Amino acid sequence: MSERTLRVAVLGCGAVGSQVVRLLTEQHDDLAARVGAPVELVGVAVRRLDAPREVEVPEGLLTTDATALVARDDVDLVVEVIGGIEPARSLILSALDNGASVVTANKALLAEDGPTLFEAAAKAERDLYYEAAVAGAIPILRPLRESLAGDKVTRVLGIVNGTTNFILDKMDTSGAGFSEALEEAQQLGYAEADPTADVEGFDAAAKAAILASLAFHSRVTASDVYREGISEVTAADVASARDMGSVVKLLAICELRPGPNGDQVAARVHPAMIPRSHPLASVREAYNAVFVESEAAGQLMFYGPGAGGAPTASAVLGDLVTVARNRLAETRGAGESAYADRAVQPMGETRTRYHVAIDVDDRAGVLAAVANAFADHDVSIQTVRQEGRGADAQLVVVSHAAPDAALSATVEQLRSMDIVREVTSVMRVEGGDE
Structure with a gap:
């Protein structure tokens, strides 16, 4: 084991951040063995020091000065789990500029301004990993970026939002209307008090942009993704789907389609009827699943919990171990791959x-x-x-x-x-x- 200690700063201590802190603390020895060097948590940036938290943060690590934390010259790895565009973007750019590698779960930022972050990481010769940004604990981004790097992916079809899947599943199994199913989702903690980002498809569209960018080696932003939510889906729609032997799901669909000058990227999020015989039709409650089609590998399906503090923290820690190993080896993982530079096909x-x-x-x-x-x-x-x-x-x-x-x-x-x-x-x- 290396004598060097890798020092980690965590930005955010909410549902995901608190679980990251817990795993870093409880699995300290195992993580050191997997990485090949001790991994030390040196700071946790929060908005309020006195806010209630799911886990106890070791004394002396909490700070409200995230800017100073990421600028420390002794921080090797920064984990960003605060979400949103700002200050997350500025903090990540500062961390990279100061020589830290970054692990993030920030789907909104990556979908809006990923190229800026990737370019900053390349300039700093540091890693930027983001497995937790799509589908929680499900390993989908790394297979697209690495395992299928020698193949041609032609289609990615997924249920990538647990809230909407729970609502549509309840409408299908109980005959409930949208409002009733949403209320139940909120009572059980699957939906926020303001569910707009989920039920109107914004969350899924951001994830679709990330999936399309990776799968098709082209820059795709959330604004490139056609989006419809599920708030207009009625009990009658769900019943009609049932009569056809189908079920209604909110799908993120990313595919290569022929265009006037070669293949184009088509990316869309909308409710759709799919046959009950399709593998995605059996994805129940708040679970996620992503179905990948490629020329050589054929059809692959990835399934599991798509959200939640502990599942998402699992993906964060997986990235953290990889990034830490790279720091020890003084190397970098794969960066952005946008060589294909394919045009985005209009929805029409x-x-x-x-x-x-x-x-x-x-x-x-x-x-x-x-x-x-x-x-x-x-x-x-x-x-x-x-x-x-x-x-x-x-x-x-x-x-x-x-x-x-x-x-x-x-x-x-x-x-x-x-x-x-x-x-x-x-x-x-x-x-x-x-």
């Missing part, structure tokens, strides 16, 4: 399928008129069925794959037709035949 050009439920007049010629609306936009119909009669007549149409803009235009035309009382549901369909 991305091919998908629609499930459309339409309240219609129950009279002759209605089905033909609806079919003509789809034909007007070169959208082929896969299945159509009628439910109810008279005032309760409804057509449920599932299309074949078509550009999203054509499908959207079809829906708008349907809404303008005299025979259509209301388009009651529009949802994309994934999996199965196109």
